[in-house]
Amino acid sequence: xxxxxxxxxxxxxxxxxxxxxxxxxxYCIICxxxxxxxxxxxxxxxxxxxxxxxxxxxxxxCPVCNTFHGTYEGTQPRDGIMTVRRNWQCLPGYExxxxxxxxxxxxxxxxxxxxxxxxGEKYSSTSRTAFLPAYPGYLxxxxxxxxxxxxxxxx
Numbered sequence: 001x002x003x004x005x006x007x008x009x010x011x012x013x014x015x016x017x018x019x020x021x022x023x024x025x026x027y028c029i030i031c032x033x034x035x036x037x038x039x040x041x042x043x044x045x046x047x048x049x050x051x052x053x054x055x056x057x058x059x060x061x062c063p064v065c066n067t068f069h070g071t072y073e074g075t076q077p078r079d080g081i082m083t084v085r086r087n088w089q090c091l092p093g094y095e096x097x098x099x100x101x102x103x104x105x106x107x108x109x110x111x112x113x114x115x116x117x118x119x120g121e122k123y124s125s126t127s128r129t130a131f132l133p134a135y136p137g138y139l140x141x142x143x144x145x146x147x148x149x150x151x152x153x154x155x
Contacts, residue, residue, distance in 0.1 A: 031051050045065065081105065
């Protein structure tokens with residue numbers, strides 16, 4: 001008798017899962033309503049046209065998976081240069097890794113633009129070096145973040 005009480009649980013769970021999947025296919029996760037002018041991004045996530053437009057005004061990335069669509073410009077000076085070097089010596093605390101990556105970046109002196117905190121004010125040139133543990137995928141993630149801030153790579 002006990003086994004018959006629970007025999008349909010799997011079927012109900014499957015039904016609930018399938019219902020959720022169908023709902024996700026028909027509803028925008030931003031406004032939580034039925035799609036109005038449905039747009040599907042390259043990453044396969046769908047939204048109302050007006051909802052995703054409002055998100056893209058802040059950051060052109062999918063709100064579900066954070067995949068970038070279009071361009072995103074940071075506020076770093078446009079003439080920044082980034083140089084990446086690989087070194088096989090491990091960083092302290094990361095002895096298990098594959099050495100380290102040194103990223104040198106340089107900015108020449110200039111004047112702050114309208115997107116900066118003090119438009120029209122001069123800023124000095126600067127050079128910095130970042131040291132990162134060499135783990136697979138780490139460098140490409142850092143390069144993408146710096147590129148989005150306007151720093152270009154020079155090999």
